[in-house]
Amino acid sequence: xxxxxxxxxxxxxxxxxxxxxxxxxxxxxxxxxxxxxxxxNRKAFKQKSVLAYTFIYLITxxxxxxxxxxxxxxxxxxxxxxxIGHVSERGSSIYxxxxxxxxxxIAGYFHKILNKPKTEENTQHKKDIDYLHLVKxxxxxxxxxxxxxxxxxxxxxxxxxxxxxxxxxxxxxxWILFSALGYxxxxxxxxxxxxxxxxxxDLKIGNFLKNKKNISEENLKKENxxxxxxxVMLNTLIILFLITDIVYLVEIKDLNAAELSNQVHSGIxxxxxxxxxxxxxxxxxxxxxxxxxxxxxxxxNLTYVWITLNLILVFSxxxxxxxxxxxxxxxxxxIGVFVYLLLTLVxxxxxxxxxxxxKNLWYLFRVNSQIAFAILIISxxxxxxxxxxxxxxxxxxxxxxxxxxxLSNNNSFILKTYGDGIYSKGQSKYxxxxxxxxxxxxxxERNWQEWSFDNLKIKSK
Numbered sequence: 001x002x003x004x005x006x007x008x009x010x011x012x013x014x015x016x017x018x019x020x021x022x023x024x025x026x027x028x029x030x031x032x033x034x035x036x037x038x039x040x041n042r043k044a045f046k047q048k049s050v051l052a053y054t055f056i057y058l059i060t061x062x063x064x065x066x067x068x069x070x071x072x073x074x075x076x077x078x079x080x081x082x083x084i085g086h087v088s089e090r091g092s093s094i095y096x097x098x099x100x101x102x103x104x105x106i107a108g109y110f111h112k113i114l115n116k117p118k119t120e121e122n123t124q125h126k127k128d129i130d131y132l133h134l135v136k137x138x139x140x141x142x143x144x145x146x147x148x149x150x151x152x153x154x155x156x157x158x159x160x161x162x163x164x165x166x167x168x169x170x171x172x173x174x175w176i177l178f179s180a181l182g183y184x185x186x187x188x189x190x191x192x193x194x195x196x197x198x199x200x201x202d203l204k205i206g207n208f209l210k211n212k213k214n215i216s217e218e219n220l221k222k223e224n225x226x227x228x229x230x231x232v233m234l235n236t237l238i239i240l241f242l243i244t245d246i247v248y249l250v251e252i253k254d255l256n257a258a259e260l261s262n263q264v265h266s267g268i269x270x271x272x273x274x275x276x277x278x279x280x281x282x283x284x285x286x287x288x289x290x291x292x293x294x295x296x297x298x299x300x301n302l303t304y305v306w307i308t309l310n311l312i313l314v315f316s317x318x319x320x321x322x323x324x325x326x327x328x329x330x331x332x333x334x335i336g337v338f339v340y341l342l343l344t345l346v347x348x349x350x351x352x353x354x355x356x357x358x359k360n361l362w363y364l365f366r367v368n369s370q371i372a373f374a375i376l377i378i379s380x381x382x383x384x385x386x387x388x389x390x391x392x393x394x395x396x397x398x399x400x401x402x403x404x405x406x407l408s409n410n411n412s413f414i415l416k417t418y419g420d421g422i423y424s425k426g427q428s429k430y431x432x433x434x435x436x437x438x439x440x441x442x443x444x445e446r447n448w449q450e451w452s453f454d455n456l457k458i459k460s461k
Contacts, residue, residue, distance in 0.1 A: 005039055006186045013182025016449050018175055023068060023450035026076065030061035033080065033189065037087055040190040044087045053083045056377050063380045067410055068452045075380035081105065082373065088192035089199050093366045094373055096195075096202045103195045108188030207363035211292045220293045227285040231302035234281075238274065238309045245316050268337060271317055275344050278310055279351050283361060291358045300355060307352045314341050314348070329396030330388040331403065339375070346371050385410035393418050405431045409439040413457070 009032055016025035034054055038045045045051065060076035063069070084104050085097030092100070103111075153160040282303055290296055321337045350367050353359065389411040392399045404415060415432040443455050 003187070005036065006183055006190060009036055009186045010179045010183035013186070014175055014179040017182075018178045020447060020449040022064070022073060023446065023452055024065055025449040026073070027061040027065040030057055030076065030080070032186075033083075034058075036186050036190055037083070037192075041087050041192070044090070047090055049090055050083075050087060053079070053086050057083050059377060060380055065451075066453045067383050069380070069384070069408065069410065071376075071384070072380040075376050078373065078376065084189050084192045088194045089203070092194075092199050092202050093362075093369070095365065095369045096199055099198060100192060100195050104192045105185065105188055108191070108193050109184060111193050112191070205360075205362050207359050207366070209288065209291055209358050209360045212289060215289045215292070217293075220289055221295070223285070223290055224293055224296055224299055227290070227299050228302065230281070231299065231306060234278075235302060235306050235309065238306070238313065241270070242309065242312055242316065245313075268317060268340070271313055271341075271344065274313060275310060275347065278306060279347060282307075282351055282355065283364075286355050287361075291355075303355055304352060307348050310348055311345065314344055317341060325396070327397045329392035329399055332384070332388075335384065335388075339379070342375065343368075343372065383410050386414055389414045389418075401428045401431070405435055409435070409442075409454075412436045412439040413454075 012032060013029065016029055034057065045054070057076070057079040060072060060079045063072035064076055066072075078098070081101030082094060082097050083101070085092070085099065085101035088100045088104065089096070149163060153163055285299070286303075290299075317337070318341055321334060321341075325334055347368060350364055350371075354364055385407045388407065389404050392404060404411060412435050416436040418432065439454075440458055443452075443458055446455060
């Protein structure tokens with residue numbers, strides 16, 4: 001039976017997720033997804049790229065079991081869509097993989113039905129099955145039997161008692177509907193669908209700009225002059241800003257939390273405006289024919305200088321954020337600043353490569369979305385709550401213990417260790433003990449579908 005694996009998978013889906021919270025079940029469902037895809041797409045799973053995305057998907061599944069963090073769950077969902085989309089078309093860009101993955105997950109079955117080729121065999125098969133007759137031979141006798149059951153129940157007390165004892169409470173309609181949902185999801189993803197014309201257009205469009213034969217030298221000369229003037233002014237402006245910023249960083253010694261926060265945030269706002277404007281302006285001037293203008297080398301050099309100055313601006317924000325963290329420890333917002341700076345750095349470098357190698361806008365979309373996906377997958381493999389807690393308690397000049405207590409339960413055992421040591425008395429120990437006690441209690445109440453690595457940890461003690 002061709003769909004037997006899907007029927008078994010739907011029953012597993014209900015067993016894993018029905019009336020359960022996220023935990024081990026999502027990790028096991030990731031394995032189920034891979035088995036279904038591999039079973040129905042065996043040729044695709046012989047490709048190295050598909051195996052690579054499968055491995056990435058397994059990393060996110062493992063991270064969910066280890067940490068159960070929101071970041072790991074988000075990464076797992078995106079990796080799920082990426083793998084499905086990549087199986088549908090290995091040569092497409094990653095954002096097209098996401099599109100194909102979403103479409104397949106939601107509407108894959110209906111797409112297959114609506115786009116099924118009409119062959120003579122299919123047409124003859126449809127003619128052989130009389131669906132109206134099936135409804136008649138099942139529905140009409142069933143309704144008549146129910147009517148007679150009513151008659152006989154009223155006419156015979158013993159028959160009424162016999163019928164009333166028949167109990168169908170063992171049938172869980174919600175569980176059945178949940179199984180049907182699992183079957184629908186699995187049959188959707190079993191044979192991933194390509195969304196056209198988006199996928200076809202993506203395959204046709206390369207990464208390089210094409211040189212047009214008929215270009216106006218006069219127009220290009222004027223546009224080049226405008227770009228040169230603008231780049232000179234913008235380079236001068238950012239140099240002045242960086243000089244004052246570096247002088248300020250050298251002169252400052254002790255800043256309180258509010259001052260450091262203001263410096264980091266104001267620097268980020270300036271960086272956001274500068275980088276976005278930089279990339280937009282560069283993309284505008286190097287959108288087409290100006291890339292092939294014979295006198296554009298000076299403009300390109302000024303563009304590289306501007307990108308370099310923006311990289312220095314990124315470095316200055318890194319220094320400010322590091323000073324902030326050294327004094328007051330890590331928070332998710334401060335880590336977020338580093339992530340944004342990393343993405344900014346990538347954006348600037350890929351923009352420079354776009355100008356140098358005469359690449360198009362699609363190149364930037366492709367490479368930057370791929371790098372962002374890689375950063376997300378790498379990030380989900382870390383227990384950030386534990387890392388924040390260890391750093392703040394060991395290295396930060398001032399540790400906000402209340403902030404650490406309010407993080408997720410992933411740092412409960414670490415806080416308990418420090419509560420028994422450095423903070424052996426007082427409010428900090430009380431909060432650490434209370435958090436661990438409540439977390440341990442919640443772990444013991446979990447069903448096996450909701451387990452995480454911490455369940456194994458407390459059972460081994």
